[in-house]
Amino acid sequence: METKNTVNIILLILIFASFIFLGLPTYQKFRDSQMELSQKKQELKVKESYFEKLKQIAEELKNYQPEINKISSAVPESADTVNVIYFLLKTANADGLITTGFGLDKSIPLEKDSNIKKTAFKISFVGPYLSFKKFLFDIEKNARLINFQYIKFSKEAGADNFNFESNVIINSY
Numbered sequence: 001m002e003t004k005n006t007v008n009i010i011l012l013i014l015i016f017a018s019f020i021f022l023g024l025p026t027y028q029k030f031r032d033s034q035m036e037l038s039q040k041k042q043e044l045k046v047k048e049s050y051f052e053k054l055k056q057i058a059e060e061l062k063n064y065q066p067e068i069n070k071i072s073s074a075v076p077e078s079a080d081t082v083n084v085i086y087f088l089l090k091t092a093n094a095d096g097l098i099t100t101g102f103g104l105d106k107s108i109p110l111e112k113d114s115n116i117k118k119t120a121f122k123i124s125f126v127g128p129y130l131s132f133k134k135f136l137f138d139i140e141k142n143a144r145l146i147n148f149q150y151i152k153f154s155k156e157a158g159a160d161n162f163n164f165e166s167n168v169i170i171n172s173y
Contacts, residue, residue: 084146084170085102085121085123087142088123088139088146088168089102091135091138091139091142092125092127092135094138095127095131095132095134095135095138096127096128096131096134097125097126097127097131097132097135097164098125098126098127099123099124099125100124100125100126100163101122101123101124102121102122102123102124103121103122104119104121105119105120105121105122105167118169118170119169119170120149120167120168120169121167121168122165122166122167122168123165123166123168124163124164124165124166125163125164125165126161126162126163126164127161127162127164128160128161128162129153129162132153132162132164136148146168146169146170147168147169147170148166148167148168148169149166149167149168149169150166150167151164151165151166152164152165152166153165
């Protein structure tokens with residue numbers, strides 16, 4: 001009987017040892033996997049929340065499409081100097097000014113490694129002061145980034161109209 005008890009004790013010790021050496025590491029791997037799964041679920045919830053907020057922002061931005069289009073046209077993607085000159089001439093003529101001349105000055109990058117280019121040109125008009133004031137107001141209302149570097153105006157004796165000369169700078173990327 002004593003050998004039976006000894007065998008039972010040895011078997012019990014072997015079962016306990018096999019549980020410790022085989023079952024416990026598997027259980028620890030299982031717990032680690034569960035923890036990793038819960039972390040991944042949490043990350044997924046955070047990302048879903050982030051993308052939901054992005055969807056809401058995108059929907060909200062659709063309400064501001066005209067303003068976004070104005071911003072996009074403020075700095076055109078190409079140096080559309082011809083289009084800007086045409087716009088300036090058309091606006092000047094619509095406001096009652098007569099264009100007497102224009103000339104392209106230069107086109108240089110705004111900064112050393114920048115994609116934004118600065119294009120300068122000179123343009124001259126003849127007309128009444130109120131027409132030139134309206135022209136400047138119309139240019140200011142426009143969304144394009146057009147800067148007048150300087151404006152010179154003069155009036156000949158006995159003439160009703162002023163001579164306006166300006167250096168214009170546009171930015172493009």
